[in-house]
Amino acid sequence: MKIKDLTANVSLDIFLLVKEMTEDVTRNNDSYIKFLLSDGENNIHGIMWSTSIKELDEDVRPGKIIKVRAFVRNYKDNLQLNITNCRPVLEKDNVNVGDFVKSAPVDSMAMFDAFIQETENFHNSDLKKIVQKILMDNKDKLVYYPAAKKVHHAIRGGLLYHTYRMFKNAQSIASVYHTYINRELLISGVILHDIGKVRELDSNKLGVVDDYSKEGKLLGHIVEGVIMVHDAAKELQTPEEIELLLKHMIVSHHGLEENGSPKKPMTLEAEILHYLDEMDASVYQFEDTLKGVSKGKFSDKQFFLGNIQLYKNEL
Template structure:
């Protein structure tokens, strides 16, 4: 059995930590991690147990504590970070940690870089490319609206930092920018195939669609929802921000955004989840809104599948399928059947 550490850190001592991507079955884990979505479950025998996910910059793992006092859930989740002690085990081909002990801990700014996942892409380079694409808008009102967001440096600092979600897709520092840029790239490639669509409306709609997440989410102490996020959500907050920004453009830049164009952009933000079942306030009801919703769904679900399959980490016998990915409603077959295949036909 591999022993990672023996004692939790004391004051002034470095916090013990084993990177999640280094944890293997039969490892005893003793360290500090970010805690995601802790819940109290009920076993078939009626006893309560703790389930959740621990995360750091290298990955995430499921945790279970089979004997658990439900009244302790709030205290464990209080800071968004926990010290745990427990045994890593293999279950259905996946590693999970059976926790012996768990408690909430306070962490320092220096800890966050290794406890929170971050985009593997170059964030300044992504912002440069986003600005280039938005600079290609041709309608003066759309250019002025985009510039009003892009010139607000405190706001753009949050765009660069924000995750795109707490746990579903692009749930890492810089995830919002990465997701938004990917959608803009997809649109640039696909819009020439659909010349009837208004390019400016699509690009501005994609840029705006998730900007409410800069207020919906907090990431300073782990990923969670703000009061605005819980009470309004990012689509409603996004529309409020859009209305305020349109007024600012009219007042400061003396550029009036056509009323119908503003209405359609508001509709795109409210409808981009595609259906009422998945959180849309309205069903997408313009060609551009449908296009935006479909691209958003494409990138989100593809990112979820790639993240869940974890092909780069190696696939051992018995690990060919993931656990059920609830956001996709299926278990994923992980291997790439053509990778390093001995059956590859020789080239001429």
């Protein structure tokens, strides 16, 4: 059974992936747990009353698949699970983990290898060395890390997928505006712009983020990315100009200070990187939202897109 098949006012047993769980208390100081659960395609919220997290099995945690017994109810025009019991998946349940993990539609190793192959053809050996070093040093995480806890590319392999789509667009743009763009610098910046997320996010191998790391909370992926470039450049004795340009692309890729960038883009490659990043994040959110909308209909308001409703055309 899938979440899309659920109807209100029925009791059921269902296997779901725990994406988030937090503990809270009622006005009467009674503990309860709020869940965000997924079937690999859609999410649903759940509530388990009069229970604390410490009372549950230690395998009922974010990133784990559990069996849920619940009553389906309508809550503020959305279905919600009123959970009465839950337990970890057992071997006898014959559950396929792959059915519950939303993953990038392109194989992670294929995307990773595309970056290595591209940089292998760089004329600038210093750019080649630093990009390949940072990629290889973080390969184990890159093959499963999401690009975010929520919103865009929050899927297994999402960080590589987001970077890969930007990479493909960067290749095309560099061929159009070839007069003033340093193609190798642009592609290097694209590949490394979000590399700090492997330190910012605390993801399990299913690509599920339970929380931000200590470094993520105190520094963020932009600062972590700069540190990673600095450390690699120091080890490789990378020319100062290359190190500086790569750092600038990382610190400016959000475009505006109010969006988290310490600096606005001040090179053409940094400016293009910013727009590629912004475009791919927006396109993904449109894609992810509209796949659940019928033709000729509007979505719910999307907070991260300016609180607008998206329309799925009938063409």
